[in-house]
Amino acid sequence: MILAIDIGATFIKTGLFNTYQKKFIDYKIFSTPKTTKSFFKILNKIIIDFKNSSIFNKIGIGFPGNIDINGNILFSPNLKFLENKNFLEKLPNNFIIKIENDANCAAIGEFKFGGFNVKNDLLCITIGTGIGGGIIINKKLFQNSRKIGMELGHTIVIENGEKCSCGKFGCLEAYSSASGMLKRFKHKNIKTFEQLLKQSIHDKNAKKILEEGFYYLGCGVSNFINIFSPEIIILSGGVAKAFKFYKKEFIRGIKKHTIKFLQNKVIIKQSKIKQSGLYGAAGLF
Numbered sequence: 001m002i003l004a005i006d007i008g009a010t011f012i013k014t015g016l017f018n019t020y021q022k023k024f025i026d027y028k029i030f031s032t033p034k035t036t037k038s039f040f041k042i043l044n045k046i047i048i049d050f051k052n053s054s055i056f057n058k059i060g061i062g063f064p065g066n067i068d069i070n071g072n073i074l075f076s077p078n079l080k081f082l083e084n085k086n087f088l089e090k091l092p093n094n095f096i097i098k099i100e101n102d103a104n105c106a107a108i109g110e111f112k113f114g115g116f117n118v119k120n121d122l123l124c125i126t127i128g129t130g131i132g133g134g135i136i137i138n139k140k141l142f143q144n145s146r147k148i149g150m151e152l153g154h155t156i157v158i159e160n161g162e163k164c165s166c167g168k169f170g171c172l173e174a175y176s177s178a179s180g181m182l183k184r185f186k187h188k189n190i191k192t193f194e195q196l197l198k199q200s201i202h203d204k205n206a207k208k209i210l211e212e213g214f215y216y217l218g219c220g221v222s223n224f225i226n227i228f229s230p231e232i233i234i235l236s237g238g239v240a241k242a243f244k245f246y247k248k249e250f251i252r253g254i255k256k257h258t259i260k261f262l263q264n265k266v267i268i269k270q271s272k273i274k275q276s277g278l279y280g281a282a283g284l285f
């Protein structure tokens, strides 16, 4: 049994993963606290509560940011209060804990449990509040020796474009993430991506923001195809749900910027599993 924890900017999703049945037997969701003290308080409570009702000694955690090999949080634009803190010091020390960037976790989750039967190489782009990406090359998570993760969401799609959560301008995340699209739409009553998607049915401006979001997503993804040429690209996260409505714009971005001979060598699919990040947190072991 493994306790999997997927930390997001809005929610912390948790589940007990049965390694024999390869499925979650218990699942709980919490709101993500907004201060360091309350954040670690709830995380410790989650661990203790699960421990009181079941037996496990392994905990896999997906985190929305960049963490080095010692557990130091280097970069976390959507949970800024945690930057420069050490994650592992604040958790109980009687467990084996593995922590990984959430986008890398999603890639592991898709590779091991996604149901696409991928042989060797997979790129998973997670599009939610932010944009992250993880890649499996030759069956292994692509990582450098310092374990500093990739920041695919901060690929520049427009020079001097919209301001991004990272402080730079013109990043893919500023155009194609839920937070980026909502910020561009600037409507006080539209606060979630689901609301924006609904609005786009009758509102031309909302539709345009989504069309541009998916077009730039195609532009960003074309860079990744040109670099990695994976067998398959899987789109996961809340924004990926709208893929079927805006596929045309996405493909236009891909075709315009992907080198011709690579265009037909990649399959692009929407994730079939709801919680690829949570599966990946369990899949760290």
Ligand SMILES: [Zn+2]
Residues within 6 Å of the ligand: 153, 154, 164, 165, 166, 167, 168, 171, 172, 173, 174
């Ligand atoms: Zn950025």
